[in-house]
Amino acid sequence: MKMSRHSYLRVLILCIIAFIGSTEAQLQQNFYAKSCPNAEKLIQNFVYEHIHNAPSLAATLIRMHFHDCFVRGCDASVLLNSTSNQAEKDAPPNLTLRGFDFIDRIKSLVEAECPGVVSCADIIALAARDSIVAIGGPNWNVPTGRRDGSISLLAEARSNIPAPTSNLTTLQTLFGNQGLDNNDLVLLSGAHTIGVSICSSFSNRLYNFTGVVGTQDPSLDSEYAANLKRFKCKNISDTNSIVEMDPGSRNTFDLGYYSLVLKRRGLFQSDAALITSPVTKSVVTRVLQGSLENFFAEFAKSMEKMGRINVKTGTQGEIRKQCALVNS
Template structure:
């Protein structure tokens, strides 16, 4: 009996492992080649037409992809509206997502896809493809986006608040949050590199300037000269909604300058500074800076593809939403 029990357990574990592999295998390059052959070209054309006129959206769209994947996997649950009929507060209204932008952009792409191939291309795949194409459109790295994701039907604000890494996170919290999604410390450093483009509101980091430990002090991990500059110019007051470049002087260029700033203790967020508090992540930053921009692009691409596979729904799980903001009736 004991031997049979061990065999049964081993068999069950093997089946679970095979199931996990199969789930990942369901994402594939050119998933829509037969069902909607123009799908990826439609996405790309829309992005390439509009992003040059609004390049700051590239950072917003990659952030949306990140926030989506960290809650219930990459299933477009971040796009769902709160509905009066259910009263359920969705991810979209959660504090981490209240500054997300680009929902209208996603809707614009989805409308074209529905006109071409009704009910075929998921909103989850739209987010993943748009994030990649918008970064490429601004001169940033390309990464593979295997498709075949399906859309989730559940979205809870409380889960977003609990699972999306906060700009105030310390190293231990970041490590745990990423490990929970199957991402390691190298992924943490590489994906943080997306901060090389985009902007932030002072409210995301002003505690570091004015009240770090609750007694009106400044975060000693933040370069004092940089902090003084922020206080004198962009973030003169606590709770200011003024916008600050995350990578000053280079916030529209996908380059290595973010990592240089982090080493100078000039990363805006506590989560940026946290990368210096562990020898492993600090070493990864040094390795990135010692390498070439092309090498960083390749490594970043690998981590983005890995993140894009987190918790995906495939096969008959979930649905293909007609409108990204609401589940199908």
């Protein structure tokens, strides 16, 4: 049956409208150029002004971005408070997250400039990038236009965020679920070159590895384990003492982490897991043998890829007035 000229034009117009809608709903550089032209500069200035007083926030903010994107995509669901149900924020992987007040302060500044325009999800993504740049780490593109989600569930955070005790199969599954490959897994793990951990995140490797008190993870370098027991995590009940992820350069974004992993001195089981397969171990070796500049470039690509996970754009989601609360 032939289509009339009128019907053909109507279908063509609908297709054009659909195409325009789909292209407008994508993340893009300088998304707020017209709606809030000073937004990105406000965020950057605030980060640069405060990060040098608390450089550990860089590790905190990039971890927050990671934890946010792995649950329902990069939609700031990690910032929501628990209400009638328990939110991601109260899940075990997020109990040690910090920086919520820092994000709230940025949100207040941006809201004063452009009410109801800039999403909390974009603020997390931009603040994470800016904080890493501020401590001399890699820079990466942060296309914007994310919108905020309204659902946050503790159970989803528990099941989707990789634990420090994860083996390689679990890591590959959880990263694969987000569209990230082995290369991304190794590169994003490189963020462990900064920041700290509390003993409870890895003490089972020192004192209770097989479920029997006194057993130690054989994949952990014995000298390193002995030093951790003697000077840092002195007994199995120590849950609060702090240990540097990359001893001696916790605020320096460098290749030290990969060197430690190859020496079997990665703090977490998830770090040690990277050298349990020839595939991921070859990536670790390649990164370490390359230049810092190359690592920065590769890390940047994986970060931008992560920042696009299941984003809400266009008419999806909302622009929260307060990052911890959905709009009423």
